[in-house]
Amino acid sequence: MYYRTTYLVDIVRERIGRVLKLDSIQSGRAWVGADLLIFNTWHWWTHRGKSQPWDYVQDGNRIYRDMDRLVAFYKGLSTWAGWVDANVNPATTKVFFQGISPTHYQGREWGEPNAKRCYGQTQPLIRPRYPGGSLPAEAMVKRVLQTMSVPVYLLDVTFLSQLRKDAHPSAYNRDDSGMDCSHWCIAGLPDTWNQLLYAALR
Helix, strand or coil: CCCCCCCCCEEEEECCEEEEECCCCHHHHHHCCCCEEEECCHHHHCCCHHHCCCCEEEECCEEECCCCHHHHHHHHHHHHHHHHHHHCCCCCCEEEEECCCCCCCCHHHHCCCCCCCCCCCCCCCCCCCCCCCCCHHHHHHHHHHHCCCCCEEEECCHHHHHCCCCCCCHHHCCCCCCCCCCCCCCCCHHHHHHHHHHHHHC
16 A cells, blocks of 8 residues: 655645644654554745645644744654554564755755756766765664664665666656756666565565
8 A cells, every 4th residue: 555645754735734743743643553564754844836745844832933844854753663662563563764955956965066956967976976976865764773672674775876867767767857867767777776665675
C-alpha cells in the first residue's frame, strides 16, 4: 500500500488555515500492523509558496507563520521516531528510512560554478567525495535514528545520488516544462535505490 503523507506529521485544517503540527502523527494509524514500512520525507520540507501545503506551523502550544525548515524537520522527525518506537513491533515489522535525496540547483556544489543548474549535464561525477559536502538534513536523520529503540535501516542514497547530477529530467525533458533539479528520470539511479532495498530485504 502506498500512503502519501509527505511530512509524516499531520497537516490539519483549522479556523486560521492549514496547520502543520510538528507533534501530531494521527495518520500513523494507517501504518499499524504492516510487515514492511519505508519512510521518506525531506524533499517536501523545502517547498515554499504555492507548493507549500500549509499556512502555519504548530510546535507544542505555539503557532508560527514559518520556522527554520531544518529545525521543523528535526522536530517532525522526532515525533515520527516516537511514533515508531511506541507502535512498531520489530519482531513482525521491518522499518526503513530512505535517506536524503539531493538536488542539483547550483553548479558550484559539484565544482562547476558556471553551470546553470543541472541543465545539460550528461555525465556523473567520478569522485570519492562530493565537492559541496554532505547535506545538513542527513545529519538530522542520523541523529534521530540513533535515539530510537526500534531498529530502522537507513537506505543511505545521498552520496551516490549527489554524484548523479546527470540523472534529473533536465535536457531530457521533452515537454519544455522547465528545469527540474530535484526529481530523477534517467534509468540507473532510482533502479540503484531499489537494488539497495532489495539487498537489504534479503
